[in-house]
Amino acid sequence: MHLLMILLGISTAWLLRQAWSPSHGSWQTRWNQALRTFVLPPVVLLMTAIAVICMGRQGWMVFGQEGWFYVWVALGYGMMILTLLLHLGWQSWQFQRRLKQRYPLSNCCGEPCRLLNTPILYSAQVGLWQPELLVSQGLVDVLNPEHLQAVLCHEQAHRYYHDTFWFFGLGWLRRCTFWLPQTEALWQELLLLREMRADRWAAQYTDPLLLAEALLTVVRSPAEFPSEFCAAFGEIEGGRDRFTERIEAIFEPEASQAMPQPSYGWLLWGLLPLLLVPFHS
Numbered sequence: 291m292h293l294l295m296i297l298l299g300i301s302t303a304w305l306l307r308q309a310w311s312p313s314h315g316s317w318q319t320r321w322n323q324a325l326r327t328f329v330l331p332p333v334v335l336l337m338t339a340i341a342v343i344c345m346g347r348q349g350w351m352v353f354g355q356e357g358w359f360y361v362w363v364a365l366g367y368g369m370m371i372l373t374l375l376l377h378l379g380w381q382s383w384q385f386q387r388r389l390k391q392r393y394p395l396s397n398c399c400g401e402p403c404r405l406l407n408t409p410i411l412y413s414a415q416v417g418l419w420q421p422e423l424l425v426s427q428g429l430v431d432v433l434n435p436e437h438l439q440a441v442l443c444h445e446q447a448h449r450y451y452h453d454t455f456w457f458f459g460l461g462w463l464r465r466c467t468f469w470l471p472q473t474e475a476l477w478q479e480l481l482l483l484r485e486m487r488a489d490r491w492a493a494q495y496t497d498p499l500l501l502a503e504a505l506l507t508v509v510r511s512p513a514e515f516p517s518e519f520c521a522a523f524g525e526i527e528g529g530r531d532r533f534t535e536r537i538e539a540i541f542e543p544e545a546s547q548a549m550p551q552p553s554y555g556w557l558l559w560g561l562l563p564l565l566l567v568p569f570h571s
Contacts (some may be wrong), residue, residue, distance in 0.1 A: 292342050292361065299338030299563060302332030307470045312479060317490070317539070321483050325554050332463045333560030336371070339364040341563040371466045378462055386417050389424070398425050399439050401446075405430070411508045413441055421454045429508070437504040440496045447491035453484055472516045482532055487540045498540045505540075509533055 310327040313320045342364035393404040403423035406412065411429045415421035423445055430438065448454065457480075464477050492501055 292345070294340060294432065295338055295563065296363065299335050303334050303470060305468070305469075305477070306331045306334075307472050310472055310476060312475070317483065317486060321487075324476055324479045324483065328460065328473075328558050329463060329481060330556065331369070331470055332467045333557065334563065336368070337366050337560055338563040343368065350489075371462075374402060374465055375462050378465075378519075382418065382499070386422070389416060389422075392567075393424075398423070398430060399435060399442055401442050413445055415445055415448045415454050418455045418458055419452060421449060423449075433504060433507065436500050437507065440492065440500040440504045443492040443496045444488050444501065446541070447488035448484075450491060451484075451487065453488070457481075473489050481533070486536055489536060489540050493540055502537050505533075505536065 310323070313323055314482070342361055345361075346517040378567050389404060393406060396403055396405040401423055403425045404416075406424060409428035409431075410426055411432060412424070412426040413429055414424045416424050425442075429441065433441065460480060462476075464473060467473055489501060489505075492537055521564070
């Protein structure tokens, strides 16, 4: 029975990912579809492992008494993903600590930030729940105060939505399920939708034209930022089409309106494997 549960969990996760295809609907529709397809498979796998561990070897089910082998398999999977989470958390803490040691706290348009002494155009939020603003000297030198303020407003949106924290968790799930189909495509879709949400939030507090011009300036910058920084402003996977999509989204009529709250009720489906635990006696 434990083997059947594990196979069913893997098959369900695989089919959920395989069935996804990029949507061209509203932001909320695309976000719900991509997030559901990205998160639900690892939740199903994790809940299946927890269910098998809770059942243990003692007891009987449909096919008689269970053995220890698949309990150890589930326990090993759980320990592996927990170790990965701790490792990623340690890396994030170490990276933020090095930034604090290397770059003193400064001020940019009235916003506290850490200024990188590099000509490359770059800005980002670094940290988890309470991130810090990172801005390059090149960005300050190239953009005028109005365009720079638009960029900072975009970064404030990431802080408002706690994007660094939630995408740390999503990045963990991405590594846990790298072997499932379309993991990378879904990850890139979520990154794009995250930037579109930040653009839309910023468009409520600044001129959308300034925001679009600042984005265009950064994207046209010929320099490439070192790979150790993973979220350069304006770095968009997929080429010109995705950049065009962001620009067009900034000028949509609803871009200046508040973002609707997504629905997360679908997460309850991931708990279904736990319903089998009471049947193990």
